[in-house]
Amino acid sequence: MYYDDWMSVDTRHHEHSPNAQELRALFTEHGLRSTRQREVIYQSLLGTKEHPTAEELLELVHTHDPEVSQATIYNSLEAFVGCGLANRIPSPISGGACRYDADIGSHVHLVLDDGRVMDVPMDLSQQILNAVPAHVLEELAQRTGVELSGVKVELFGK
Amino acid sequence: MYYDDWMSVDTRHHEHSPNAQELRALFTEHGLRSTRQREVIYQSLLGTKEHPTAEELLELVHTHDPEVSQATIYNSLEAFVGCGLANRIPSPISGGACRYDADIGSHVHLVLDDGRVMDVPMDLSQQILNAVPAHVLEELAQRTGVELSGVKVELFGK
């Protein structure tokens, strides 16, 4: 039993690592089956601020369960993104690997030249996101007939 | 002479297709050598609103000069992006191809589920971009020590 014996290292201010019970609930709420692999993967993603690539995430996961395969990382991330449990952050580098984030609360990313992604602190993120004028979005939806489903703000630096 | 004989189909409100002279000037201003291939590629990119992928752009280019190779498309796009003559728009789809845009004036993109990218009309784009609070960006730069070089806003829809 690799995946059972870890302590939750809290790297987020506003979230605590869910225990096994809570995780299973979280998954079924989102229409996902609960598997050993998904639990480790999700915990690993929650437990880092690094916005890892699928490959980096595999390494993390392997410190807890070395049997998990790369394909499962991709499958699980796809499932998480699909049901809203994680976000995919496409690379600004041509052909670069996507990065993933289990922090679902909407926040702004700061993307560095080398492809790494940092979180903009919550207070600043919110100021930026709140500043997006809602009436402009409505106007756009009306003009184009497209139903808007999200807004993403990215800052570039370094 | 394939590339010389085309009429500029104006697809932008605010830009006209440059003639050969202007193009050469534009390239050298940006530190690029002026080559036959780059001219066709840049004109093709300017002449469409479709934010094509490298592959789609090759097809466009081939209607004017079928000798241009795919590698040259990639090389040229890299050069254009590097010197600020074009923007790269990473795909929201995992593993999907990047899209490119020769319209450099900062504007907001509306990204559809299927990966296609539309421009948000200038007036709305500007309202959205102007609403980003400058003092928040300054604060962020100070807190993190990262020098900010750009802001990107993307809307998702459909």
Next chain:
DNA sequence: ATGCTCTTTTAGAGTTATTCTAAACAACTT
């Protein structure tokens, strides 16, 4: 618990977007 069904996992093969390589070619410099 046991069987049944449907989903997930896995290793490895396959695909796609992009980059590399090395030789031919074309632009600016003198």
Next chain:
DNA sequence: AAGTTGTTTAGAATAACTCTAAAAGAGCAT
């Protein structure tokens, strides 16, 4: 024109996924 450097090319190579088919596991109904 000759030389130097940057660019283009086809094709090989790589990286980041995605697919396949078989084995394992989850969840439900006995």
